[in-house]
Amino acid sequence: MESINTKHDAEGERVVSETVTEHREEVHIKISEHDKENTLHSAPLQAEESISISWTKLTYTITNKKTKKPENIIENCCGTVKPGEILAIMGPSGAGKSTLLDVLAGRKDPKNVTGTIYLNGKSGENVKFVSTYVMQDDALMGSLTVRENIQFAADLCFPSTISSKERRQKVAAIIKEFGLERVADHKVGNIIIRGISGGEKRRTAIASQFVTHPKIIFLDEPTTGLDSAAAYSVMNAIITTAKMYKLTVIASIHQPSSEVFALFDKLYLISRGGTVYHGSREGALEYFKDQGYECPEHANPADFYLSKINVDFMSDKVVGEAHIQALIGKYKESSAKLLVDKEIDELSVLIDKEDAASDKLSTSTTTQGYNRYARGFFAQTYFITKRSFTNAYRNILLYWIRVAMYVCLALLMGSVWWQVEFDQKNIQDRFSAHFFSVAFLVFMSVAGIPGFLEERVVFRRERADGFYSVGPYALANFIVSIPFVFVIALTFTIVAYPMIGLHSGFNHFMLFLAFLYLALMVAESMVVFVAAVLPIFVVALTIVAFLNGFFMVVQGFFVRRDSIPHGWKWAHYIDYQKYAFEAIIKNDFVGLTFNCDVVEDESTGLSRCACFYGDTSGKSCTFTGQDVLNAFGYTEIKLWLWAVALLGLTIIFRIGFYAALRLRKNRL
């Protein structure tokens, strides 16, 4: 039997004891008087703000792509969950668990949904504003600590009237409630950092959503991928907190152990989209017994029910289908169903009565007055920038791996092009040094894709939870790239520029750095834009590689601008590499003097100058850098205009990035 007891122990500490099952020891959560201040005074919810959810005749219909006919994925589902109750939605694979959860959470296109969802007995409320949806994947920032991850949620989800000290206290309280104190200051971990365990990760992800004032919590298979002990600790933390704050919890769950199963209050069994049973967890035993299915004494009831409603592996599909339809039919006629209907009616009656008693009713429960975001645009931008900066600083995947690679590349280039001579025969070497500097540096911006994709998973979850809108995120992503891309350009330039022996002088050095930096900013913006449009690593990598290869081809280095076919000229003018390359060759060549070749005249046997550039008579035996640029057709390079072109392209890609994030709202 389950019971929740609250008592005081000898030291005056309140002890909430939850006897979860008779097979299990008591689970104690100790809250000291000090903690009580933090947890209870700053409790995310007041009891009267708790929200019940009920639904009637919920049907979700899709159009079958093959038959082109409508198909019900879930059909005529009715149910109810009150504050403090925990409902498990269970069923075989493909039964419709996730669909039901998504429909209840308002995550499905309303066009495909019929039926009614009531919040505290009222229909037409937006469940998204009062709920949170915990996805299966732990969308956390791996380079941040447990506390930092939860703190971020608290910073964005509480209004500015709550001081930062109070927010920190709330975070400390939820860390305690979820049993994460020991690892609170450990990094969560990613493919490079080892981090905390799977169960702790799941608890951190859930805690960061609990801290945000949800009244209803939807969990999509919260224990998937965890061993039974970790699964129990995750569910126990959820349930204890939910009971403490009277939160309404609905979780789809695959195959819970008997201990995890015993933590739930209510059960929703679904098969082939229809309801096989809904009611109390304990009542299910009796219900199935009445249907002629008695659960053996030592069996896990969850496994037992699932075995009775799973006909996927029956050899005779017709018999299997008939069995499920019979179970669905019996439930419709059952007293368990009547009880659910009564509960739904009672909730509506309650609302009607209260409505009559007070006009003010429901202002606490209605979603009409809810603001989608707790913080304004600038606060959102500030907190996201702060976190992204920490992530970029700590996550070597994002920038540091590239910095290391660029330093190696700069050393390699410097030693191969070492102090390039001012001779005619070295003109090509000089051009290719500039071409390679731009082309390879921007090409390697693809290294930022994995880091961005990791962050994007977190962005999707946080955006869906209403932490912030796309604008602040896109802006923060840009702001953070500014210093880090500068570090990349600077380290490369400091090493490569003097080693190659490019045009000496501070101004020339700075101009080289500036154009390399601007080119990298465009490349970085292009990478995040492509990865936002096509958020699959290999696809994004291929597209970015193709685009950079394409821009190299039409840049005017391999094929002179005049020789580029007319049909490809447009590509030359939108090519960011062209602007950077032309600017740095102008910066290098103009002002330099080069020596012509000295050759022996075959007829006279005397030495003479052979100049390919400038005055080809060879009188001065030298030519200028400007002569070289003229000879190659680089006559119209305007540095400021080329800088504006690079800035413009950066802005265009950044706007594209913003638009891609906005438009991909419900996909991938």
Ligand SMILES: Nc1ncnc2c1ncn2[C@@H]1O[C@H](COP(=O)(O)OP(=O)(O)OP(=O)(O)O)[C@@H](O)[C@H]1O
């Ligand atoms: N948009 C859709 N188009 C076509 N089929 C769909 C769509 N959504 C769901 N389905 C189908 O409906 C059925 C129920 O899907 P759902 O994901 O809800 O099942 P589930 O019980 O959560 O399964 P699992 O436990 O395997 O995740 C599945 O057969 C699924 O393929």
